[in-house]
Amino acid sequence: MGLDALLDAFLSVLNGGSLTFLMAGVLLGLTFGVIPGLGGTTALALLIPVTYTLDPLSAMYLAGGVMGATSFGGSISAILLNTPGTAPNAATCFDGYPLARQGKAGMAIGASATASALGGLIGLFTLLLFIPVAREVVLSFGSSEFFLLTVLGLAAIAVSIKGKLLRGLIAACIGLLLAFTGANQFTGETRFTGGINYLWEGIPLVPALTGLFAISQMIELALKGGSVADDATVKEAKNMRIKGVSEGVFAVFKHWPVLLRGSLIGTVIGAIPGLGGTVASFLSYSSTAQTAKDRDTFGKGNIKGVIAPEAANNAKDGGSLIPTVAFGIPGSAETAVFLGILVLHGIEPGPQILLQNEREVYGLIVALTVSAIAASVLGLIFARLLVLITRIDVNIVVPVVVTLSLTGVYVLEGRMADVAVATIIGIFGYLMIRFDYPRLTLVIAFVLGEIAERSYHQVRLISDGNVIEYMLGRPISVILIIATIVTFFLPAMRKLPWRRMVGRAI
Amino acid sequence: MDKPDPLQAPRIVTSIWPAVLLLVFALVTFVVAQGYSATSARFPSMVAGAMIVLSVYDIWSRTNLPGANTVKTFGGTGFRQREMMHNPSFANQAECLGWITGAFAMMAAIGILATSPIFCASYVRFKGNRSFAVSVGVGIGVLIFQLAVFEWALNYELYRGLFFTKGGVSAW
Amino acid sequence: MKKFLTTGATAVALVTAGAAHAEFPMDDNITFVIPYSPGGGFDTIVRQFAPAMERAMGTTVVPENISGAGGARGGQSVHRADPDGYTIGVYNIPGLTVNEVLGKDQGFKLDEVTWLANLAVATYALAVAADSGINSVEDLCALDQPAKMSDTGATSTAAVTTRITFGILGCDIVDVTGYAGSNDAMIAVISGEVNATIKPITSLAKYLDGDGGTGDMKLILTLTTEEAVPGVPTATDIGHPELAKFTLNRVIGGPPGMPAEVVSALEEGLRAASEDPEVTAWAEGAGVELEFVNAADTTALMNNLSSFYQQYKDLAAVAE
Numbered sequence: 001m002g003l004d005a006l007l008d009a010f011l012s013v014l015n016g017g018s019l020t021f022l023m024a025g026v027l028l029g030l031t032f033g034v035i036p037g038l039g040g041t042t043a044l045a046l047l048i049p050v051t052y053t054l055d056p057l058s059a060m061y062l063a064g065g066v067m068g069a070t071s072f073g074g075s076i077s078a079i080l081l082n083t084p085g086t087a088p089n090a091a092t093c094f095d096g097y098p099l100a101r102q103g104k105a106g107m108a109i110g111a112s113a114t115a116s117a118l119g120g121l122i123g124l125f126t127l128l129l130f131i132p133v134a135r136e137v138v139l140s141f142g143s144s145e146f147f148l149l150t151v152l153g154l155a156a157i158a159v160s161i162k163g164k165l166l167r168g169l170i171a172a173c174i175g176l177l178l179a180f181t182g183a184n185q186f187t188g189e190t191r192f193t194g195g196i197n198y199l200w201e202g203i204p205l206v207p208a209l210t211g212l213f214a215i216s217q218m219i220e221l222a223l224k225g226g227s228v229a230d231d232a233t234v235k236e237a238k239n240m241r242i243k244g245v246s247e248g249v250f251a252v253f254k255h256w257p258v259l260l261r262g263s264l265i266g267t268v269i270g271a272i273p274g275l276g277g278t279v280a281s282f283l284s285y286s287s288t289a290q291t292a293k294d295r296d297t298f299g300k301g302n303i304k305g306v307i308a309p310e311a312a313n314n315a316k317d318g319g320s321l322i323p324t325v326a327f328g329i330p331g332s333a334e335t336a337v338f339l340g341i342l343v344l345h346g347i348e349p350g351p352q353i354l355l356q357n358e359r360e361v362y363g364l365i366v367a368l369t370v371s372a373i374a375a376s377v378l379g380l381i382f383a384r385l386l387v388l389i390t391r392i393d394v395n396i397v398v399p400v401v402v403t404l405s406l407t408g409v410y411v412l413e414g415r416m417a418d419v420a421v422a423t424i425i426g427i428f429g430y431l432m433i434r435f436d437y438p439r440l441t442l443v444i445a446f447v448l449g450e451i452a453e454r455s456y457h458q459v460r461l462i463s464d465g466n467v468i469e470y471m472l473g474r475p476i477s478v479i480l481i482i483a484t485i486v487t488f489f490l491p492a493m494r495k496l497p498w499r500r501m502v503g504r505a506i
Numbered sequence: 507m508d509k510p511d512p513l514q515a516p517r518i519v520t521s522i523w524p525a526v527l528l529l530v531f532a533l534v535t536f537v538v539a540q541g542y543s544a545t546s547a548r549f550p551s552m553v554a555g556a557m558i559v560l561s562v563y564d565i566w567s568r569t570n571l572p573g574a575n576t577v578k579t580f581g582g583t584g585f586r587q588r589e590m591m592h593n594p595s596f597a598n599q600a601e602c603l604g605w606i607t608g609a610f611a612m613m614a615a616i617g618i619l620a621t622s623p624i625f626c627a628s629y630v631r632f633k634g635n636r637s638f639a640v641s642v643g644v645g646i647g648v649l650i651f652q653l654a655v656f657e658w659a660l661n662y663e664l665y666r667g668l669f670f671t672k673g674g675v676s677a678w
Numbered sequence: 679m680k681k682f683l684t685t686g687a688t689a690v691a692l693v694t695a696g697a698a699h700a701e702f703p704m705d706d707n708i709t710f711v712i713p714y715s716p717g718g719g720f721d722t723i724v725r726q727f728a729p730a731m732e733r734a735m736g737t738t739v740v741p742e743n744i745s746g747a748g749g750a751r752g753g754q755s756v757h758r759a760d761p762d763g764y765t766i767g768v769y770n771i772p773g774l775t776v777n778e779v780l781g782k783d784q785g786f787k788l789d790e791v792t793w794l795a796n797l798a799v800a801t802y803a804l805a806v807a808a809d810s811g812i813n814s815v816e817d818l819c820a821l822d823q824p825a826k827m828s829d830t831g832a833t834s835t836a837a838v839t840t841r842i843t844f845g846i847l848g849c850d851i852v853d854v855t856g857y858a859g860s861n862d863a864m865i866a867v868i869s870g871e872v873n874a875t876i877k878p879i880t881s882l883a884k885y886l887d888g889d890g891g892t893g894d895m896k897l898i899l900t901l902t903t904e905e906a907v908p909g910v911p912t913a914t915d916i917g918h919p920e921l922a923k924f925t926l927n928r929v930i931g932g933p934p935g936m937p938a939e940v941v942s943a944l945e946e947g948l949r950a951a952s953e954d955p956e957v958t959a960w961a962e963g964a965g966v967e968l969e970f971v972n973a974a975d976t977t978a979l980m981n982n983l984s985s986f987y988q989q990y991k992d993l994a995a996v997a998e
Contacts, residue, residue: 188855198751344725415678416614452549
């Protein structure tokens with residue numbers, strides 16, 4: 001099977017009308033990616049009724065086109081406006097935005113486009129390698145590994161915020177407490193809902209993130225006035241931006257270990273249902289920033305800080321198909337909708353999905369591949385135009401972004417309450433910027449909080465109370481424990497004198 | 507607004523009040539969490555408890571009490587690498603937050619589709635002091651985008667507002 | 679078109695009083711509320727039935743996703759609509775029934791809903807890992823420690839079913855809740871994290887032996903009165919036929935106080951749709967068990983369910 005089917009799928013894309021669906025998907029994905037609040041899941045959810053009238057394969061091309069393009073689209077707004085277009089792009093803001101303010105937006109977009117395309121390819125390639133062992137991969141991640149992964153993520157937060165550790169930890173606490181709101185999945189008890197049944201399912205992720213990043217950033221920008229790029233750098237950048245794009249492309253090849261690590265982290269995290277792109281790109285960023293020799297320049301416009309999260313972000317799409325081919329279960333919100341489309345067409349996705357629906361699965365893989373590349377090529381072509389966004393008067397950018405992102409929040413579920421949440425959290429987010437509490441640590445904690453809590457309680461029951469003993473008996477758990485310890489003590493180890501000497505000698 | 511050292515954080519940012527508010531939040535959460543069953547209360551109590559301790563340190567580092575500098579160094583509570591380096595006046599901030607809540611209030615009242623062009627055009631005109639033509643242009647551009655993408659291409663009805671929808675706030 | 683004419687004629691013939699409704703369903707589009715996001719089981723069945731209803735009734739049926747609060751929000755929005763037949767919805771049954779019995783305020787009362795039909799039913803089975811050495815319920819209950827079960831939310835229908843079932847059987851278990859989805863809960867059985875799980879037979883099918891399944895799991899009990907899977911004992915076989923009351927239903931209802939003629943027109947439209955060849959072909963492929971039940975019987979079924987769960991209220995509640 002395998003390769004023949006893959007080749008068939010490629011050929012069928014190249015000749016025939018499938019390319020139309022794919023490109024339509026890419027354009028929609030880019031648009032939805034760029035606009036904060038709208039993301040891949042929203043685009044796919046909106047497309048479900050449309051795909052109903054299509055044959056399954058065309059629906060796959062459309063869905064794949066969207067999935068492959070959104071994350072790159074989202075990086076554009078992250079770089080240019082410090083506002084991640086989709087949640088996983090949050091980590092790209094760290095270094096992408098400083099680059100844009102230095103007039104190097106072209107370089108950042110070039111790097112992001114290349115890292116996205118290559119990350120996507122590496123992710124899919126890894127998926128093909130993983131298909132024979134996909135079952136084992138999925139089965140080896142149990143509640144214990146879930147819990148330890150969230151601990152690793154939280155540990156990475158603690159060490160990745162330089163200069164404001166205390167306030168970062170406080171923000172993380174707020175994120176965790178927000179995550180505990182709503183019905184506790186483990187006991188069914190509702191917490192902190194104040195009797196509002198909207199909150200039964202917790203504070204919804206997309207509205208919260210849109211408020212925290214898009215709305216709050218727009219308030220900050222509105223108060224700053226002018227345009228995103230510093231006036232002084234605008235003049236300077238006129239020369240920069242032309243060669244900047246290709247410089248960004250080359251930077252990715254120059255820093256290939258960063259690309260590779262990012263892609264692998266993305267694939268692995270993507271393969272674990274429930275964690276998703278935000279965690280993947282954040283872990284990729286923090287591990288790159290921690291191990292780099294020039295780690296002091298991270299957060300001030302280091303191109304590696306753009307490559308790492310973007311590679312992970314696109315690679316996770318390949319990874320999220322691992323549980324799908326192994327058990328017919330979704331690895332991400334996007335693959336969940338993808339499986340929904342199959343069901344809509346009378347196909348019951350199961351563990352035999354790869355055998356029974358080879359055409360659809362490989363169709364999706366091919367669509368993802370082509371889409372990741374097409375989106376990046378489009379991005380590179382239009383990079384110079386896009387950079388102009390940073391020169392637009394913020395008085396125009398602000399109302400447009402606010403309106404479109406609030407619309408996006410509404411469209412996802414059709415709930416005005418979500419728009420209210422985005423507005424309230426947006427104002428709260430602004431106060432965080434104003435009083436200098438880091439927002440990203442809140443988000444990571446918010447994403448991980450619920451999983452951490454319920455998987456801990458699960459392990460407690462499964463292990464009959466001997467949590468530690470149980471974990472030490474599982475190889476992957478042990479690896480994760482070691483990784484957490486290393487993450488925590490790496491910064492401290494660097495401060496040891498012998499280490500510094502070794503570093504100098506190298 | 508005079509411009510002293512931009513690295514020097516404004517008084518309000520370095521004052522103890524933000525940290526005090528967070529301490530109050532943590533305390534309230536901790537108390538509320540005690541009302542839940544043991545399993546449900548465990549994690550929220552732990553986190554709220556940790557936050558209480560951290561907030562106390564945060565407050566400490568902002569004072570002139572003995573040891574404050576040590577906390578500052580070990581806890582990393584400096585304000586040298588702030589995200590927001592400008593220092594807008596209170597009136598400016600209130601005005602800005604007013605625009606945002608205004609956008610939401612308008613969406614709630616007359617719907618998203620109607621609000622989009624009106625909000626954008628009036629923001630550009632009155633907050634941005636741009637020409638009438640530019641304002642209307644931006645408004646129309648946004649309206650066309652909303653209509654084309656949501657209402658037509660995806661056949662999705664954007665919210666029409668409390669005045670034009672049945673069910674009121676409970677339908678949110 | 680012909681079908682539309684005949685159905686239209688039946689609908690008109692049924693109208694004895696109330697001239698205002700003589701035009702139903704031609705005045706407007708019918709909004710079909712789905713209480714969950716696109717892509718799930720509720721969404722899929724409605725999107726399959728909608729075009730078939732259109733063919734049968736000659737009107738436009740628009741599916742609308744109103745998700746939130748475990749399906750309660752969709753139910754509320756149907757509840758608020760005018761009872762003119764132009765707004766109907768699918769309900770999360772018995773999820774809402776259980777919540778109501780447990781005293782959760784869902785914003786509306788199930789006994790006020792005008793029930794129209796039941797479209798599909800899923801029955802439950804108890805499954806263990808194929809290589810586990812557990813071959814019967816007795817084996818499961820005779821383990822050294824209380825058997826561990828896996829479930830999604832603690833108040834999910836499957837979790838409630840699990841607690842009541844083992845309560846009736848008088849067998850001590852630990853229900854490990856909190857899995858992200860029912861697939862994750864089943865995989866926990868395969869990976870050996872837990873011993874067993876109760877899930878709908880149609881969901882379990884893909885992990886069973888034969889017919890495209892992987893053979894990772896085996897059934898040791900079906901919660902049915904008659905043999906559902908060859909060789910697997912039923913609830914009757916183990917002496918507890920009441921366990922067959924646990925089913926997962928796709929029930930359609932409308933706002934309180936719908937006129938009788940509108941109810942029968944919709945009932946007829948839904949019945950015709952459930953026999954539509956496209957719908958039956960889809961159900962075959964997707965493993966959905968269609969079972970049409972008319973309005974009167976659905977109302978009886980709903981009352982029955984309510985008193986059934988009321989009876990086991992203490993077992994249904996989450997033990998702490």
